[in-house]
Amino acid sequence: MQHVSGGLAMDIDILGCSGGVSGNPRNTGTTCFRLGEHILLDAGSGLSKLDLGEQRKITDVLLSHAHMDHISDLPGFLANLFDHIQAPVRVHALNETIEVLKDCIFNYQIWPDFTQVPSPEKPLLEFVVVEPWQSFKLYxxxxxxxxxxxxxxxxxxxxxxxxxxxxxxxxxxYSQALSDSLNRLGHIDTLIVECAFPDSKLDIAQTSKHMTPSLIQMMLDDLEEQPKKIWITHIKPAYEKQLRHDLRSKGEFHHWRVLP
Structure with missing residues (x-):
């Protein structure tokens, strides 16, 4: 686990930020960040860095999507909470993501349906649908x-x-829709952006809808105001060496930090 400030006043811990698994000691596990003591941003394998006491303080999980590297530790994490929480853990996600989790994970075949366990009256899990541009407050x-x-x-x-x-x-x-969204958000202190593939694998990146260093630069060129800090995450271990080379070749690299 790494606590990061880097000019950011927000209390954030990097539990996992890799785009895959490897035996490299630098590999933190897949995507999971902790905000304060009570909120997780995604629930990949980095979540396992929290001890049981820290896990029991989590009340809310913000999921970006249903891919395995972003949800892999959610089932096991919930299974640690019997008799240790007063209210269900709220998992916030798009409706499409929630439906995948219900159909494919919490279905009594892969894992128990924790919206009904230990009882419908006192479940471990509550799903909360989020809608784009509908803001809400947590803590x-x-x-x-x-x-x-x-x-x-x-x-x-x-x-x-x-x-x-x-x-x-x-x-x-990269898409114009993404650039428009970032411009709509206004001033950004820190932007966490993925970079799964090097520029030499642009075709794979575009097919799988991931970023390369050049695609990140195109996105930044669209922005009306540059973020103060850019944190690069989700690097695929097989391409880490090439990715770090490609990222260093960018003129703005001094504003970019490759996590962890």
Missing amino acids: NYDITPFFVEHSVPTTGYAIKDAHSHLVFSADTT
Whole structure:
């Protein structure tokens, strides 16, 4: 786990930020960030860095989409909470994401339906549908979901507290719609953006709707105001060396930080 400030006043821990798994000790596990003590942003394998006491403090999970590397530790995390929470954990996600989780995971075949277990009156899990551009408040954070372009329905999250504005663009590729969304959000202190593939794999990136360094640069060129900081995440371990080379070749690399 890595606690990051980097000019960001918001209390955030990087639990996982890799685009895959490997034996490299730098690999943190797949996508999961913790905001304060009570909120998770995605629930990939990085979630396993939290001990049981820390897990029991989580009340809300913001999911970007239903791909395995973003939900893999959610079932096991919930199974740790019997007798240790007073209210169900709220999982916030697009309706399409919730339906996939209900049909494919919490279906009594892959995992119990924790919206009914241990009882319908006192479940472990509550699903909360989010809608793009319909903001809501959790603790001291104002949260705004916004659509991004990926291979399945996906939402990014803009998160504000009293001091800073963090934007997590989730898994996505370059599109005018994404640039328009980021411009609509206004001033951004820190933008977390994925970069799964090097420029040499542009065809794969576009087919799977992921980013390359050049696609990130195209997105940034569209913005009316540049983010103060850019955090690069979701690097595929097989391409890490080439990706770091490609990212360093960009003129604005001093504003870019490859996580962790």
